[in-house]
Amino acid sequence: MELRHLRYFVAVAEHLSFTVASQKVHVTQSTLSHQIRQLEDELGCRLFEREGRRVTMTESGELFLERVRNALREVDDGVSTVRLAAEEMTGIVRIGATHTFNMRIVPRCVSLFLDRHPSVRVDVLEMTGDGIAQALLRGDLDIGVTYKPHDALPLRFEPLYTEEMVLAVGAGHPFARRRFVRMSELHQQRMVLLPRTFATRAVLDECFAMANATPVVVAEMNAIAPMIELVSTTGIAAIVSEHASRRDDVRIVPLESPTPMRSPGILWRAREARTPAARALASIIRTVCDAENRDGRRRNP
Known part of the structure; x- marks a missing residue:
């Protein structure tokens, strides 16, 4: 059963004339008659009674018509919605x-x-x-x-989602080969951090307080790229997103106790x-x- 079968059926039901219905759906009368017979064969019942030029609906046809109209209305509404959205996508x-x-x-x-x-x-x-x-x-x-x-x-x-923040250090830093670093080990470590105006800095300060650690903040930068550049050429460390650096001359080390997290x-x-x-x-x-x-x-x- 195809959508066109249902549209042809409704056209015949509304006009009770294969001649008029064929003009409405822009097919020949013989094609329309053939399509309706296919639909009736698939359903296993007669939808129309044909007596010469007179066409009437069967009881099964009346029952089917109500459901088909509802189904076609839903389809047409869906098509209109999609087309409208496409037109608005400019x-x-x-x-x-x-x-x-x-x-x-x-x-x-x-x-x-x-x-x-x-x-x-x-x-x-x-x-x-x-x-x-x-x-x-x-x-x-x-x-x-x-x-x-x-x-x-x-x-x-x-x-x-939720992501972890990690320690970023240069290849020669003492923490560069560590599997992880505890936040308490960052006490008195020379670090570059985001300014206090950043929400991330508040998260880090809270983690430092929980670990009783006070780093030596030698620089504040409001962008990650220069922080990573500074880390790569000095013994200064930074705390950045786990996705922030893909450089070979910068090592990324997980932080624990606690692990800084942000969303x-x-x-x-x-x-x-x-x-x-x-x-x-x-x-x-x-x-x-x-x-x-x-x-x-x-x-x-």
Whole structure:
């Protein structure tokens, strides 16, 4: 049974004339009659009684008509919804992302999005978490991909996954060959950290306090790339995302007791309708982040 059989059946039922119905559905009368017979054979019952030019519906036809009309209405509504969404998938979607996400996740997500929606332009800005929050509040961004900012009350934060933070040291650092380092061992260690205006710094300060450790903060930098560069050429250590560095001259060492954890997520304006393009891009971000998180757990069981 095909969709056209049902449409042909409804046309005959509404007009009770194969001649008129064939004109409505743009097929010959003989083709229409043949299609209706196929439908009746498949159902195993007569839907119409034909007496010369007079056509009447059988009891089975009356019962079938109500269900078919409902089914076709659902199909037509679904087609209209999809077409409307496709028509709306135009314009620009603006996304703000912190450095770590802009290096890895965002380019992959944008690539997938543009493959599916080539008529939409994507504008990506690399910003701090607080900068993303402020831009969203001003209406300058549609989506933020970041860690939860200090004050996200006017916004809605949607966590994506939980990630560990690790120690980054140069190849000649005493901790470079360690399997793990306890937070307490960072007491009086020379370190470069994010400024206190970052939510991540608050997480790290809390972990230092729990371990009774006071590092010697010799530098503060508001971007990961220069922190990693400094680590690679000095005896200074940093604490960064486990995904932040892929350099051969920087060693990544897990931290324990406690392990600093943070949750990246999508930041939205609360109580505001989202464009179809923003919803579609967010869906891709969720899928990519979920896959990457699962891969990470398999690599580090």
